[in-house]
Amino acid sequence: MDFFSDIGGGSLYKPSLFELVAQEQLRDMLQPALKYVLSVFAQRYPRYLLRVVNCHEEFHALIMFFVERHYLREYGASFSEHFYGLKRRRKPIVETERANTAVGGIPAQEKLRRIDVLSSLFFLVGIPYLRAKAQDYYEQLGGGVDPELMEEPPAARRLRVSEQTLGNRLRRLFKAVYPWANGAYELWLLGYNVAYLFDKTTFYRPWLSWIGVDMKRMGADDYQLMEGKATQALQGQSSSQKKRGLLAFIGRLLISSPQLLLDSLKVLLPMSIFFVKFLEWWYSPSSPARSLAAAPTGPPIPPPRMLPPHPRGIPIDGTKYGECPLCRKMLENATALPSGYVFCYKCAHEHVETHGRCPVTLLPARIWQLRKVLI
Structure with missing residues (x-):
């Protein structure tokens, strides 16, 4: 990755397009991994989890809202960006990398404001949720299916044409426009990727330029700040245990447990993705499990009489x-x-x-x- 890191420009902290695409692929794999885990547990506990599986898009958006909000507020990056050592910063009007290096530390003007966090949440959680719901609705309308496979009789076609309502017209309009709109959206993002690759823009996504935020690699100051926060949390817990006793320490641990859980997702979510991909490979037709299941030589053993x-x-x-x-x-x-x-x-x-x-x-x-x- 060291060679590709220098393609996009001369800045040491500017991430390459390959890093940005990799973190996006990690974020896109979180939803199917979570859905697979929920489906497995729903077979065992259908009374409690079947409704959650049926409303999976809403459940995933709710979970990712709290996860992304925590990482944006604590680390200035989304979950996948922080996993790849990237962060978001407010785009300065004038770059002063040499002055910042000489002074040291993280400049205060680069930290994300509350409005930056909310805007990032909208584009990280809201836009993918709306796209997923639009895709589901398009498939419900029969989008992508060959018309010859679902050819209706002439009498039913005449009845459907005669019942022209506003709702039917809007549904047909959505079914006709959605593929073109989705394709144009993907081409728009591809154009920004190409422009970022050839250093024509500093934003690899258009909405980053709208909210005035760009991507940057984490430096030594960022890692030192993270280590300092972890050390202060441990020292605070140990001092509270000495002063107030074991019960106070347990209460403080329970209060901080949501933050500990969100921080542990850096390990849990990639492990779940690896587990899902491993199962897909293991049960695929070309996996070693298929070859081991069959007898190496001779016909299969017949069942007992x-x-x-x-x-x-x-x-x-x-x-x-x-x-x-x-x-x-x-x-x-x-x-x-x-x-x-x-x-x-x-x-x-x-x-x-x-x-x-x-x-x-x-x-x-x-x-x-x-x-x-x-x-």
């Missing part, structure tokens, strides 16, 4: 496939017992709950041993 019926068990007609041996009807919600025989779930559950054994082989069986079968 089904146990023979007991003389006192119910009779089985081997010619009537798809019929439940208990109710003598077609299988409904097919369920297999440990013996290998398949019954309706209701029939198998009632018989095992009452007798505790397989009705054909008379082998012991329990409710938790019932297995659903896809047929």
Whole structure:
């Protein structure tokens, strides 16, 4: 990265385009990682998390609002920017890098104001949320689907055309305009990236120039300030423990726990992204798990033979496939017992709950041993 860092200009603290694109990709991967984790836990606790998964965009925007607000106020950068050692500063009218280097420290005029933090939050959280909702609405309207696949009959088409309302016209207008607007937006951002790469502008995003904020690498003064804050927090906690006792220390720790949790996201979120990407690779068709699952040589091992019926068990007609041996009807919600025989779930559950054994082989069986079968 040292070679590419010098492409965009002569300033040592000016980040390269590759660093800025990398931090944006990290921010874009946070939403699918969070959604995957929520989906896994929602399968176990659907009563509490199913609504959260259904409103995932709103939940993600709310979480990222507090995360980005914390990092902007504490470190002057978003979460992904701080992860890559970048920060935001108020763009000075005249660059005075030599004077600032001679004096030392972080200039007060470069620190973000409250209005800068709120403006950054709008473009970091608000704009991605609106784009996600617009994309979801476009897909709900059938955007991107071949019209031939969803060709409606002439009578339905005439009825739809006859019912011309304002809402229908606006929906059709949105469906026609959205792809062009989204494409123009991406080309606009690409143009700024190219201009930043060739040092034609100091802002890699247009809204940074609107709010008067640019990107900069963190220097030694920034790292010293972060270490000083951490040292003061530890000293304050240790002194409070000595003066007020253990209960006061625990209370102070609970008060500061949200900040500790937000700071720990620097490790937790990248680890969750790595975990999601690892699962995608592991379950992909070209992963080693697929090759290890198959036998290296020879045909696969056949399943064990089904146990023979007991003389006192119910009779089985081997010619009537798809019929439940208990109710003598077609299988409904097919369920297999440990013996290998398949019954309706209701029939198998009632018989095992009452007798505790397989009705054909008379082998012991329990409710938790019932297995659903896809047929």
